[in-house]
Amino acid sequence: MEIVVKDLSVVYMPDTPYEKQALSHIDLRIESGCFAAIAGATGSGKSTLIQCMAGLIRPASGQVQVGDKIFHAGSKSGAALRKHVGIVFQYPEHQLFEETIAKDIAFGLKNRGITEPKLDREVHRMMDLVGLPGELSDRSPFHLSGGQMRRVAIAGILALKPDVLIMDEPTAGLDRQGKQELFRLLKDLHEKQGLTVILVTHDMNDVAKYADQVFVLSGGKLALSGTPAEVFEQYQIWQELSLELPQVSQLVAKINEQLDVPLPYSIFTLEE
Numbered sequence: 001m002e003i004v005v006k007d008l009s010v011v012y013m014p015d016t017p018y019e020k021q022a023l024s025h026i027d028l029r030i031e032s033g034c035f036a037a038i039a040g041a042t043g044s045g046k047s048t049l050i051q052c053m054a055g056l057i058r059p060a061s062g063q064v065q066v067g068d069k070i071f072h073a074g075s076k077s078g079a080a081l082r083k084h085v086g087i088v089f090q091y092p093e094h095q096l097f098e099e100t101i102a103k104d105i106a107f108g109l110k111n112r113g114i115t116e117p118k119l120d121r122e123v124h125r126m127m128d129l130v131g132l133p134g135e136l137s138d139r140s141p142f143h144l145s146g147g148q149m150r151r152v153a154i155a156g157i158l159a160l161k162p163d164v165l166i167m168d169e170p171t172a173g174l175d176r177q178g179k180q181e182l183f184r185l186l187k188d189l190h191e192k193q194g195l196t197v198i199l200v201t202h203d204m205n206d207v208a209k210y211a212d213q214v215f216v217l218s219g220g221k222l223a224l225s226g227t228p229a230e231v232f233e234q235y236q237i238w239q240e241l242s243l244e245l246p247q248v249s250q251l252v253a254k255i256n257e258q259l260d261v262p263l264p265y266s267i268f269t270l271e272e
């Protein structure tokens, strides 16, 4: 399902001394079935943007369109978007609350009106989808490893049958193996289930490895967008401005400081 964001601005606590413009005039399009990444430094507006896409934060102006559902400042609620967009927040395992894995996953299924005997079958199908062995279904989710707990949380969101899956820093706190396994799962869900996946990340290496499209936010504005190769190339244009090396280095330091992301391209490792 396609997502189109038009001239989107978000303001927190408007008309108070704490007023904060978190997003300014964002325009972007995420194609259906795409694996997109949203990157940028802390405070650049990533969480605000994804919560608007999921119908959880109301735009101050502009709009978000998911499929044929539109959410704007005057909309009654974002509920129409929430039906299509599943959002897995950072450390989703903190949101697990049932005493067994099966019950946690069944919560979302029951919301969709699924009852026994289909419920049990669907719980096991969801567990299979996220790579959890069926025999764990009656165990407490709190005795699992960090990576497995996260799978339970993802299964709970998939149970709501979203067309778009948004993951906010999904590998935060996982070890190398957990991280690799989680990306394998995301790739699988994207390829085999045809889900549109939106990954929020700090890590440009993950962007380069997995994303088809990338959007880089800076100070609430869309700074760069395109395929990972295009975005990395946009940085390299600085090199072609025929600046002296010290000037380039200063520029690079400034960009790196603003974006706070390690980039795998040579321009970002230039030495004076």
Ligand code: ADP
Pocket (backbone or CB within 6 Å): 012, 013, 020, 021, 022, 040, 041, 042, 043, 044, 045, 046, 047, 048, 049
């Ligand atoms: P990111 O996810 O990239 O770290 P956020 O979307 O969380 O960025 O934040 C964007 C800006 O909005 C930041 O300056 C942040 O301090 C501010 N902000 C975020 N949430 C709130 C809120 N609930 N109230 C006020 N300001 C907020």
